[in-house]
Amino acid sequence: SQELEQSPQSLIVQEGKNLTINCTSSKTLYGLYWYKQKYGEGLIFLMMLQKGGEEKSHEKITAKLDEKKQQSSLHITASQPSHAGIYLCGADKETQGAQKLVFGQGTRLTINP
């Protein structure tokens, strides 16, 4: 079965610094989703990537899906306290976009003022 590995598992950065979170799959990624979660709350949709080489940005967050479609990265520029939380990548298990996602274990991001 497909597994997703996120790295690092936790990250502490100084406010204003840039950071990158990686999501690596053991199999080809047919759809890759990034979410943010605050403790005890639901998942906030960030971005969906479907094509190899695709890159999307929203405000200070950029996500990329590599050409071989087995890795994605999430990059935050000039981090702010509001970026703190758990970042989850989820991947489509099937080619038809059924959205039966398999998730990584999450990356816990702490922003120090």
Place this chain on the structure above:
Amino acid sequence: DTGVSQDPRHKITKRGQNVTFRCDPISEHNRLYWYRQTLGQGPEFLTYFQNEAQLEKSRLLSDRFSAERPKGSFSTLEIQRTEQGDSAMYLCASSLRTGGLGGELFFGEGSRLTVL
């Protein structure tokens, strides 16, 4: 608010009792999903619907679990004879599937179940 809505947000029950969760998806979304998340883990897929049809159930969904989406709008997830291992956050998500691909998948705030 036009996002995915779940009710109740929190439920505490005694082992052996039945519980039911409700999910109201984003209007016009034809796909509805249920996921389960335990502490420190990512969500796990349970089941999903396209309109009123339940298309797949994960093997995680034992016979004590049943989900419905009777009119293709809201959905319910019922757990019968709850066990302590059922304690988790139950997340609902919805999307609009057009053609061969699913659209952006939006999650609700979740329903946290604690079984004593």
